[in-house]
Amino acid sequence: MTTAQGSGLSRRGLIAGAAMAGTALTALEQLGRSRASAEPDVPSADPINYADPPPQPAAVIGNTVPAFPGAEGAGKLTTGGRGGEVYEVTTLADSGEGSLREAVSGDNRIVVFRVGGTIELESGLDVSGSNLTIAGQTAPGDGISVINNEFEIKGDNIIIRYLRVRAGDTMGTPIDTFKGEGRRNLVIDHCSVSWGVDECFSLYGNYDVTVQYCLLAEGLTMSAHEKGRHGYGGLWGGQNVTYHHNLLIHQGGRNPRYSFVEDMKQLVDQRYNVIYNHGFTTAYGGEWAEGINMVGNYYKPGPATLAGVASKILSADRGGSWYVAENLVEGAEDVTADNELGIEFPPGGIDLRAEPVRFADSLPDRTAEEAYEEVLADVGCNIPRYDSVDARLLADVRNGTGRLINSQNEVGGFPVIDGGEPPVDSDHDGIPDDWETEHGLDPEDPDDAAELADDGSGYTNLEVYLNSLTSTGPSPSVSITSPEPHRVFTSTAERQQVTITAQAEGADGAAIESVEFFVNEELVGTATSAPFEFTWPAATDGTYYLVARARDSRGAKTDSTGTPIHVNQTSDLGAWTSTDIGDVAIPGSAFIDPVTNDVVLKGAGKIQGRTDAFQFLHQRLPAGENDVIELVARIDGIDRTYEGAYAGLMIRESLEPDSPYFTGGLSWVASGYKGIVSRISYSGDEASVGPYPWEDEELDVQAYWLRILKRGTEFECHLGTDSLQWTRIGYERIPMRSDRMYIGLAVDANKEANAIEHYTVGRFSALRLHG
Known part of the structure; x- marks a missing residue:
């Protein structure tokens, strides 16, 4: 059936002027969400002329043997390096003979590992060869981990199993962790992919692909991305693509984002995945998709999941064709019973299908509850064993713990991956001597690895060995x-x-x-x-x-x-008083340097009108009808802990959370600051908020001077790069009823509607108070 529900503006539209009507951080959220949703590709007005896919790899044509036992979905008949050369990775070096980089640069190879540990990339790693199998399960010790840069697939007919790829923020650039576009015949199985600055796992715009049992974790939220709050799950999509039994965990957005590709059909089967602790979006996008199934997925809101997102399955962009059924949303029984209630429909509507898109290689049916247990029992790089990071992540799902992180250093950094000793392999055919002997092969004959096994499975002897490897056991x-x-x-x-x-x-x-x-x-x-x-x-x-x-x-x-x-050094505050206004989860703190009089102010909560919660360093001054009070200060910096973190100057009538107030300051957005002015009088529930600059433009990250003053019923805030030239960024008339008012410095941490707390640090200097 065709559904054309929806209200408000398109997800692509910038909600201009919203900041004037809502709270400061609601406006910032709207700005951030429009950026998070935007994509550069849009369809042309010309007739649809689908491009021909890349040629089917010759090794795949006519093949009926799955990539390995348990391979399912659209890419299951990928052959990888079956029957090809065995390439041994013998070094953890970035490049050179025996390196992983060298191994994946050639065609027709099965890559095995004679070394375990961590490969620290010095540049992005391109898997440029075709007809490849990367058998991460062969690495000794704790297995293999690839860190510090991007991992990109640039070949066809590739199988990648039991590999960890963790990008991290060491490069200081907005990199993805794992990506690939425009390829054909891929199977990504039991990989652990995490700590992307842009996205963690963006495998889209491909043909005949399966991604299964992969653990996709912890995009870095406030890291090196120029758009600020980022670190998303990934861009998914393609033609004849299956994503099943994967775990998306601790991802703020794009869980996933289905991305439009101009010249190809979007035909995707997403089923039996687990999505845990999704922050501010679940799945979205899919504009003009020919057919996307979302079936039997398990949604488990976590501490970082916004209240308005917790019951959502999909926020679709217009024109797509979707089948959404049998998904389970914890805590939303109504949505579980009727998945349509969990869809946010766009203006223009979507085609909500009565039957799923049919795929030639479909998966057996199971419930979302069954899929949840299957995923937690077997997802990720668990051969030879889970590393300490994956073990933590799986415990987080079970225990309902964890948060969005800004850096891998917030969770212990890159873990040590123990190397271990490889088994003896005299003929270097990828099969250990003892296994060959046990199975009637010759440990001195390298050719028997590529021979078909005599079990009638259709796999080579090497593949039978690779498929026999199992995990060493559970984690503490x-x-x-x-x-x-x-x-x-x-x-x-x-x-x-x-x-x-x-x-x-x-x-x-x-x-x-x-x-x-x-x-x-x-x-x-x-x-x-x-x-x-x-x-x-x-x-x-x-x-x-x-x-x-x-x-x-x-x-x-x-x-x-x-x-x-939080370790806070405090000091004598002199005439100033430090107060937490309202209900803050983390006590604030103030420090005034006894030599320089510089101020460090820390606080949680959110300034939002009738239920303010923030840290306030203040004095109380006469402020009658004929009194003028003024405070000038330089903001030297705001710690970039979360988008919307705020530091500024404030005048308020009382220390109660519902007091009338006027405040002006700076707030983190994207890669810079916005000037923010917020105010509320006696009646009404919502503060009036104005950003500066008004458009998308941001202020550079540097020190700024602020000036706030009250003259009668008039309040003003001024901003400057020095203390001589000012730009007025806010004005209001508030007839406050007290002849004494509180004036001072304020910080908040953009508390959102979830269970996560942040802590903002604002650094001020050169305070001058008049009144």
Whole structure:
């Protein structure tokens, strides 16, 4: 049936003027969401002329043997490097003989690993060869991990299994982690992909593809992207493509985004995936798609999921054709019973199909509940074993924990991947000697690896060996029991002691051999027996993330969920008073340098009208009808913890959260600042908010001067790059009823409608108060 519901503006439209009507951060959210949704590709007005797909690889034509047992969906008949040369990766170096980069540069290869550990990329890694199998399950020890840059598929007929790719923010550039476009016949299986600055996993615009049992995690939210809040799940789509049994976890947006490609059909089967702790969007896009199935997926809102998103399955762009059914949304029984209630329809509507798009290689039916358990039991790079990051992520899903992160350093940094010893392989055919002997092969004959196995499966002997490898076992459990999240340590001393206590337990009878303690990415201590405890002796002022890493007697490791704490140095405030206004989850703090009088102000919450919550450093002054009060200060910086973090100057009638006020300051948007002026009088629930500059333009990140004043009932805010030339960015008339008012510095952390708290640090200097 065709549905044409919808209200408001298109997701692509910039909501001009919204900031004047809503709160400051609602306006910023609207701006950010329009940017997050925008895509450069739009259809032309010409008739649709679909491009021919790349030629079917010769090895695939006529093939009836799946890529491996358990391969399903549109790419299942991909052959990869079947029967080709065996290339041994023997070094963790970025390039050169025996490197992964060299291995994937040629055609007709099965890539096996004689070394385990971490490959630190010095530039993006292009998989430029075709007819390739990358068998990550052959790496000894903990397996293989590829970090620091992009991993891009540029060949056809490729199978990639049991590989970790974790980009991270080391490069300081807006990179994807894993991507590929315009390719044919791909299977990506049991890979763990995380820490993208742009997107984590953007495999779209391809033909005949399966992505299955992949763990796609933790795009970096406020990192090096020029658009600010980013780090998304990925761009998906293509012609004859299946995404099944994957886990999207701790992704702010694009869970996924179905991206339009001008000259190809969008025919996609997305089913039996788990989406956990999606921040501010679930799936969206799919404009003019010929047919996308969303079936049997399991949506589990988490601490970072916005209340308005928790019950959403899809926010479709106009014109697409969709089949949405049998999806389960935890906490939204009505949506689970009727998936149409979880669809946000666009202006112009979509075609909501009565029957799914049919694919030649369909998956067996199962319920969303069954898919949830299947995913958590087997997703990600679990051969040879999970690393400590993946073990943490799976525990987060079970326990309902975790958050969106800005850097991998907030969760312990890149984990150590133990190398281990490879098995003896005398003929270097990819099959260990003992396995060859056990199965009647010759350990001295390299040619028998490419021969068809005598079991009638259609696989070569090497493939049978690769398909026989299994995980070494489950991971331990670990959690930090003290301090609790967002514990504030306050002292006038420059350094404080922080004692960290963890609880750890082995699985399947394994004993805990050690617990390592990390502050951000730095290892600060180790405990080898219970109680697992360490005292960090010299914590200086700042926000830190604590992680405990448990190692058991089998060598398996698990990280705890990152625990944020705040170390605040305080001082004598003189005539100023520090007050948390309203209901803030993290106590604020103020420090005035006794020599320079510079101010460091920290706080949580959100300034939003009738229910303000923020940190306020203030004095109370006479402010009658004929009094003029004025405060001038320089904002030297705002920590970039989250989009919308605010620091500014304020005048308010009282310290109650519903008091009339006038405030002006700076707020983080994208890669720069916006000037923000917000105000509310006695009646009405919503503050009036105005940004500066008014359009998309941003202010450079530098120090700015601010000036706020009250003259009778008139309030003004001025902004400048020095204290001599000012631009008025806000004005209001508020007939406040008190003849004494509070004036001072304010910070908030853009508290949103979820369970996550942020902490803003504003740095001020050169304060001048008149009144």
